[in-house]
Amino acid sequence: QEIAIGGENVSAERTLILVKPDGVARGLSGTILARVEAKGYSLVDLKLVHATREILEAHYAGHVGKPFYEPLVEFMLSGPVLAAVFEGERVIEGFRSLAGSTEPTTAAPGTIRGDLGRDWGLKVQQNLVHGSDSPESAEKEISIWFS
Numbered sequence: 001q002e003i004a005i006g007g008e009n010v011s012a013e014r015t016l017i018l019v020k021p022d023g024v025a026r027g028l029s030g031t032i033l034a035r036v037e038a039k040g041y042s043l044v045d046l047k048l049v050h051a052t053r054e055i056l057e058a059h060y061a062g063h064v065g066k067p068f069y070e071p072l073v074e075f076m077l078s079g080p081v082l083a084a085v086f087e088g089e090r091v092i093e094g095f096r097s098l099a100g101s102t103e104p105t106t107a108a109p110g111t112i113r114g115d116l117g118r119d120w121g122l123k124v125q126q127n128l129v130h131g132s133d134s135p136e137s138a139e140k141e142i143s144i145w146f147s
């Protein structure tokens with residue numbers, strides 16, 4: 001097995017991270033990427049995308065029918081999204097811990113959402129970032145955003 005810098009092998013876990021339109025519009029893309037890199041994860045791929053409804057229907061298929069689904073899709077269509085693939089041992093869990101809980105008002109201080117986000121009185125939580133929640137989701141989401 002090949003050993004890379006940091007001691008990880010080439011099959012280290014990957015995750016799909018999105019800086020959502022609120023994060024891009026607020027000029028927080030660089031700050032957010034820097035925080036993920038500072039935790040020690042490696043950037044593997046990166047692009048600014050104006051998502052299509054097709055991409056979002058695939059990405060959020062698990063949320064169809066929920067009251068926030070349509071506002072969520074509209075929000076994600078409202079501006080460009082920064083899509084990134086990061087790699088590292090337990091990066092899926094590590095990024096979700098760094099991102100903080102879904103609701104930015106109560107996300108723990110020290111997390112991306114807790115430090116940089118808040119409620120805006122809207123139907124959807126504009127919470128700056130998305131991170132895959134399992135290896136299966138990561139594989140699916142990376143193929144959706146980087147096909």
Ligand code: IDP
Binds near residue numbers: 072
């Ligand atoms: P996560 O992004 O913290 O994993 P999910 O439950 O996967 O949260 O929900 C996807 C996205 O949908 C959230 O990041 C948030 O933007 C939005 N969302 C989730 N639950 C609610 C809600 O109860 N009200 C409004 N928006 C929500």
